[in-house]
Amino acid sequence: MRSFSLIDFVSLFTALRWTVALVVLARAFGAPLALGLALGRISRFAGLRWAMAACIQVIQSVPLLGLLFFFYFGMPVFLGIQVPAIIAVTVAYTLYTAAFLGEIWRGGLEAVKQAQWEAGACLGLSAWQQFRHIIAPQALRLSLPPTVGFLVQLIKGTSLASILGFVELARAGQVVSAATFQPLLTYALVAAIYFALCLPLTLWSRSLEARLDGSR
Amino acid sequence: MALVEIRDVHKTFGKVEVLKGVSLDVEEGEIVTIIGRSGSGKSTLLRCINALESVDSGEIRVEGQKVHAGMPDLKKFRQRVGIVFQAFNLFPHLKVERNITLAPLLTGRIEKAKARALAEDVLTRVGLADKIDAWPEQLSGGQQQRVAIARCLAMAPHLMLFDEVTSALDPELVGEVLKVMEAMAKQGMTMILVTHEMGFARNVANRIVFMHQGRVWEQGPPAKLFANPETPELASFIASSK
Numbered sequence: 001m002r003s004f005s006l007i008d009f010v011s012l013f014t015a016l017r018w019t020v021a022l023v024v025l026a027r028a029f030g031a032p033l034a035l036g037l038a039l040g041r042i043s044r045f046a047g048l049r050w051a052m053a054a055c056i057q058v059i060q061s062v063p064l065l066g067l068l069f070f071f072y073f074g075m076p077v078f079l080g081i082q083v084p085a086i087i088a089v090t091v092a093y094t095l096y097t098a099a100f101l102g103e104i105w106r107g108g109l110e111a112v113k114q115a116q117w118e119a120g121a122c123l124g125l126s127a128w129q130q131f132r133h134i135i136a137p138q139a140l141r142l143s144l145p146p147t148v149g150f151l152v153q154l155i156k157g158t159s160l161a162s163i164l165g166f167v168e169l170a171r172a173g174q175v176v177s178a179a180t181f182q183p184l185l186t187y188a189l190v191a192a193i194y195f196a197l198c199l200p201l202t203l204w205s206r207s208l209e210a211r212l213d214g215s216r
Numbered sequence: 217m218a219l220v221e222i223r224d225v226h227k228t229f230g231k232v233e234v235l236k237g238v239s240l241d242v243e244e245g246e247i248v249t250i251i252g253r254s255g256s257g258k259s260t261l262l263r264c265i266n267a268l269e270s271v272d273s274g275e276i277r278v279e280g281q282k283v284h285a286g287m288p289d290l291k292k293f294r295q296r297v298g299i300v301f302q303a304f305n306l307f308p309h310l311k312v313e314r315n316i317t318l319a320p321l322l323t324g325r326i327e328k329a330k331a332r333a334l335a336e337d338v339l340t341r342v343g344l345a346d347k348i349d350a351w352p353e354q355l356s357g358g359q360q361q362r363v364a365i366a367r368c369l370a371m372a373p374h375l376m377l378f379d380e381v382t383s384a385l386d387p388e389l390v391g392e393v394l395k396v397m398e399a400m401a402k403q404g405m406t407m408i409l410v411t412h413e414m415g416f417a418r419n420v421a422n423r424i425v426f427m428h429q430g431r432v433w434e435q436g437p438p439a440k441l442f443a444n445p446e447t448p449e450l451a452s453f454i455a456s457s458k
Binding site: 113115116118119120121122123124125126129133134137138141212 | 266268291292293294295298299301303305306307308309318319322323367368371
């Protein structure tokens with residue numbers, strides 16, 4: 001046993017890089033996929049709508065822990081494919097992000113009135129121009145609060161990666177707590193770091209919301 | 217050749233046949249007002265002219281070009297045929313100027329440097345030059361509708377369609393919109409309107425088309441049609457709308 005020292009402090013902050021890395025990876029791969037899912041869900045092709053809805057339903061219904069287990073432990077058993085842990089977590093968090101963001105963005109897109117598409121079409125704009133300049137900006141503003149809400153959840157959700165051996169913030173907290181026998185102090189610190197990570201996001205979302213809604 | 221030629225157009229929604237063989241010609245510079253009861257097919261006919269709906273049979277030609285939703289240069293066609301809706305449909309996230317200049321810029325009709333001047337020009341024509349930097353929701357219904365008209369004018373259309381453009385307005389705001397449309401009529405714009413404004417139909421239109429049960433029931437110059445309706449349906453419609 002040793003007392004809580006600077007080293008423990010440093011090890012918590014070092015572990016933070018995995019937390020951030022997982023969020024960045026999930027966002028980077030998950031967001032484009034989410035956009036694809038959202039567009040598929042509002043497509044005029046019924047088959048595509050149905051397939052996207054099914055994908056989203058399956059992923060949303062499985063606990064994140066289950067996704068992580070499946071891609072790391074399950075795939076070698078069922079499919080005979082063994083991937084490095086970093087690939088497994090990236091895939092799991094990407095799908096998780098895509099399914100939830102996709103559904104949030106679908107809701108935002110559908111909340112913009114159909115007549116807005118029509119108004120753009122009647123001015124001779126292409127479908128892409130209607131989406132890019134008329135629908136997407138309005139949908140973005142509507143989707144912003146739940147999108148940031150989900151990001152905050154994702155940040156905290158990265159703690160589950162510890163079961164695959166990633167020493168991210170939560171796991172580092174366990175290690176430090178075990179070494180110092182100072183669980184209260186350690187976990188309070190861990191919680192404070194999570195808070196410090198999430199708070200700016202929420203504040204940023206609020207200011208962005210106000211800025212996008214120029215009319216008020 | 218008429219600017220708009222409509223030949224024996226049929227259109228069905230589900231099991232309801234909305235248009236049952238409509239034929240109509242509109243000459244360049246003409247102001248044609250379509251009147252009739254709800255469900256008579258007048259709005260549907262208007263939407264077919266702009267290919268917002270496709271006809272089941274028959275054909276519509278505008279400037280000699282056959283109109284349908286899959287036509288090869290639909291986008292170019294829509295730039296020549298403006299439509300104004302009952303619900304204005306301004307883009308709420310864009311200021312008035314951008315509402316007007318978005319389409320001319322994106323379609324390459326004008327350069328960026330000339331965009332504001334274009335917005336000023338068309339806004340002046342609808343009497344709202346001072347609202348160029350306003351947000352749509354800061355405007356009254358009548359003002360929003362005039363911006364919607366200006367947005368159409370910015371594309372310099374050859375033909376304008378108006379789908380009950382005053383029906384969603386408070387009574388005291390109807391006049392300002394009709395005045396703008398009257399001015400456009402005087403400048404020679406070809407216009408087809410669906411309206412319940414009998415005063416406008418009577419005073420501004422060259423021709424009234426009365427639609428009933430999916431057909432053109434009766435048509436002619438307003439003075440004649442209102443004074444001597446030939447069919448009992450039109451007579452009762454005129455009586456009920458007074």
